[in-house]
Amino acid sequence: MDQLYGHSHSDAFAGSFRDPSGQLFRLDRRVVRVVEKSVIPALMAFLSSKAAQKLDSDGGLVKSRWLDQDEAHSVLARLQGRVSFGRENVEVVEHERIPFPSFPYEWPAEMLRAAGNFTLDIAELLLDEGLCLKDATPYNILFRGFQPVFVDVSSAERREPKDPTWLPYAQFIRTFVLPLLANRLTGISPSTYLAGSRDGIEPEEVYRLLSVFNQFRPSTFTIVTLPVWLAKLHDSSNKTIYERKLVRSASQARFVLRSIFRRLRKNLKTASGPERQSSIWIDYMESNTYSKSGFEAKRRFAEEALSEFRVKCLLDAGCNTGFFSVGAARMGISVVAIDRDPSVVASLWRMASQERLDILPLVVNLAQPSPPTGWRNQEYPSFLHRCHGTFDAVLMLALTHHLIATEGIPLFEIFRLAAEITRKLLVIEYIDPADQMFRCLARGRDYLFANINRQAFEAAAGAYFDIVRFRQVGPTRFVYAMARKTFAFDRTTIWRAPVVMG
Known part of the structure; x- marks a missing residue:
């Protein structure tokens, strides 16, 4: 590893x-x-x-x-x-x-x-x-x-030519097949197992999660139920199971190994299967509250800002199914796109694969990003650590109301985080508490957000960014292009433009 x-x-x-x-x-x-x-x-x-x-x-x-x-x-x-x-x-x-x-x-x-x-x-x-x-x-x-x-x-x-054993077989099952199978049958994300254990999940753990019916399904019986039963009969003092067992010829060994690989491919396909749960966000492009002209104005605004700042590497935070990620990638920009919803991230990865777009879609919640893990928390750096110094620009479109109303993140902290991630440009959307979706997320707690308005939004931004321009894209929605200010700890000089109202 x-x-x-x-x-x-x-x-x-x-x-x-x-x-x-x-x-x-x-x-x-x-x-x-x-x-x-x-x-x-x-x-x-x-x-x-x-x-x-x-x-x-x-x-x-x-x-x-x-x-x-x-x-x-x-x-x-x-x-x-x-x-x-x-x-x-x-x-x-x-x-x-x-x-x-x-x-x-x-x-x-x-x-x-x-x-x-x-x-x-x-x-x-x-x-x-x-x-x-x-x-x-x-x-x-x-x-x-x-x-x-x-x-x-x-x-x-x-490899010993006559050895038909593939030693990583059990590891492959634990780290690839079983996390996928548990996800399909129980809805538990593979990340639940892979974040907590770099060696995946044991058949016994999956077995305990399954109903009796699922324990005897063909897709689970041979890789979960049967190994659990056989483990109870295993004699731990028997060392012969670890001894190398050779076949008569190298061609026979290759035949056996190819059969193993075919079976593992079949296991992967079966374990993946259809998704157990669909996402309410998967049809966002058809169900959002923007007018056609408002959404088109938002698209043009974002792409013009990316072009103007000559962005080469972009973080699309809260990407959903990736409409803006795809647009940026088609402009020749390298994109990392994150969203907390695995279904929309998977949808974007399929599109990027089919069109061979330079997009890396990841399941990351910006309000609770991946922490450092591994030995001494140093083997796998945190998501934010990997972001540092990487991105020319950050998109935060249709995201701030989720951070404010659902996660309770103050405006000032949102801009502080954005300034830590981007080197040059922030394209961010202001969504007023009177917005239909904001009120839905507030769940009757509107009084908590009485101090949220455009003036407060721009004041919070001013600590870290200069407003380059903004444009209204809906009755309660505005998009802003902001240039990151230069601080004493950051010697990178960025281009600043005067404010232009759209």
Whole structure:
């Protein structure tokens, strides 16, 4: 398992230490892997294999290069005291930085399934080259936009030609298949399991969640019920189950392994299945309260601001099904789109995949974003930590009333957070408490928001932003383009424009 972080940092950071034969570090804006010499032949065999060449040509493999002796010594000198191996017994590989790393607990079920299928693609590609994967976890995958990318290059190893066993089988079931199955049958999000345990969920845990009927369904019996029953009969003192069992020929072993991969693909498909619950927001584009002309004005306003500020990287917060994300991506902008609703995020990922748009959709609630997790809370940085210094612009359209009325976030804090995320531009929508949707979210507590008005909205913004222009897009709705002010702690100079009323 390892992650390639796209965020710069001044100190060395151990992004991965779980592989006993290698460690991953982030050094400033570089990502380096220190590997023990004993595994270098296997790593070189993988990186030079036809499988790796195909993955690389398709954009599905992190790019890597070996550092020469002088470069390696320089890197190791900075890592003094942090590397678990002697300097004379290691080599150093540098990897490309993935623009915005995301983690499995931020993916909708469709992205988890795509990562699972991609893992099986890699395993099958390696099969004919005498290689295999020694682990199979979603944490070995990052997404570059909509596309999964394999980053754990040190997990490829030489395979015994006559061995028909795929050792990561149980791990694949725990981290891919069972979280998807639990989601389909119970409605519990895969993130519930993957955020709390990097090794997924055990069959016993799923078994307890299922009704008797579901325990005996064909899709669950072989991967949940039967393993639970057999575990009760297992003799823990019997060590023979861990002994390597060889077949008569290499071709027979490959046949068995291909059968295993086909069965796992079928398990993934069955576990994913139709969604248990639909979302009330999935048809937002048809059911929103904007007039046709008002929504078109909002679209033009947002796209003109993005173009004017020459935005290259955008965070669309509260993206819903991604109308504005798609528009930005078609302008050539790299987009990270977040929403708390897995169904709308999944819908956007499907569209981005079909149209090959540079959009990374994630299930993230901006009011309660992903915290840092892993060992010492340092393996997987928080969502906001990854955002720092990444985005030229942030969209907050049809979002502020949710933050204010549902989450109880003050206006000042909304603008403070926006200023921490964007380098240049904020496009934000003011929604008055008299708005139909605002009142619906307030649930009769209108008196709590009596002090919310445009004057207060603009005053709160003024602490961090200059208003460039605004436009009314509905009786109770206005969109604003705001330029981030320059602070003492931020030396980035931004362009400022005079206020223009639309």
